[in-house]
Amino acid sequence: MVGKHAGDALPAEALFDEVLFERRGRLGVITLNRPQAVNALTAGMVSAMLEQLTLWADDDSVAAVLVRGAGDRGLCAGGDIVAIYRDILDGGNATADFWAEEYRLNSLISAYPKPYVAFMDGLVLGGGVGISAHGSVRIVTERTRTGMPETTIGFVPDVGGTLLLSRSPGESGTHAALTGAHLDGADALFLGLADTFVPSGRLAELAAALETQPVEAAVARFSEQPPASTLERQREWIDACYSGDDAEEILRRLRAFGGETAGPAETIAAKSPTAVKVALESLRRVRGLSLAEALEQEYRVGLRFLEGPDFREGIRAQVVDKDRTPHWQPATLAEVSRDDVEAYFAPLGERELQLSSKETNHV
Helix, strand or coil, X not given: CCCCCCCCCCCCEECCCCEEEEEECCEEEEEECCHHHCCCECHHHHHHHHHHHHHHHCCCCCCEEEEEECCXXXXXXXXXXXXXXXHHHHCCCHHHHHHHHHHHHHHHHHCXXXXXXXXXXXXXXXXXXXXXXXXXXXXXXCCCEEECCHHHHCCCCCCCHHHHHHCCXXXXXXXXXXXXXXXXXXXXXXXXXXXXXXXXXXXXXXXXXXXXXXXXXXXXXXXXXXXXXXXXXXXXXXXXXXXXXXXXXXXXXXXXXXXXXXXXXXXXXXXXXHHHHHHHHHHHHCCCCCHHHHHHHHHHHHHHHHHCCHHHHHHHHHHHCCCCCCCCCCCCHHHCCHHHHHHCCCCCHHHCCCCCHHHHCCC
16 A cells, blocks of 8 residues: 655654655655566555645745656666556546546646656656656756657546647657657657756755755756767757648658658558547647646547557557557558547547646646
8 A cells, every 4th residue: 555644743764565755854765666566656646645745835944855766777768557457448537537537746846836856767658758748857867768648558648648749849749659669868858858967876965955055056066068969969850741731641651751761651651540639639639738738638548559459459469468569440640530539529528637727636
């Protein structure tokens, strides 16, 4: 079980199965504690984080918050997709409930009234992006491998990822979303998913400095110039190939352009055609929306994917059976009609996620 504490009752170090909360000086520290699963998020972890962050927001003894991952593999590999797979097979509501709570956590992090520092070291994928890239101080390292790889498992970016990637320079976010590529720290900075580069070997020193020093000064002392971004170098062909709203045309341009576009073309061609088209539509529709509105749209789309075949099949092929040979339905982009895509965005009625100011204003 994941433990919970009242603000003043929190001891110097509180150890739970899945997440650690501790107060070090004026710093509240959250450590995701499932290193064997690269700290993949469970419902219990999300609920505990939501509660503790709400308490710390009103605690004058906590000046800033730090989130990091246990072990040496990464901050967070995303949500627990094996649990999602089992819930799909059981026809349960656990995944819908998990997403609703997770999206409330993402919204809280985005509006947090104190510096929220995320160590985006190692793997930071999917839900890991949701608990880091919405924060106010986002730190990457030479070990960072981040991204939204959902199309690989027949799903689409969520946790506010569609909004984040829609704001990336040019069409670089579209490229990242459709290919699901793992990106390094320099690319994360270019995309706008992070702010600062700090060598991984200095994170422990930075964490110690944050206990007593103002966040801005401590981070500035340890930050360094990042390497060059590959995505920034590729900006010309990315913008040329990914503009527009037609997935088939994007694929045609990538194949026609030649050179280093051949890899992304084949990567996208191997993804779920439905996921590719709905991800593209999601990125286009989210422009100009608030984070709350974006999360509501992602929830609407996500529940529709739970009802379809590709999300279940993608998890099976990649994580359960690990045969890496998903059988998508439909199998080609041409078979996914405009009506099919629009159906993913239709209102859910009573099942809608309502992220009103009343519900999300924990702080």
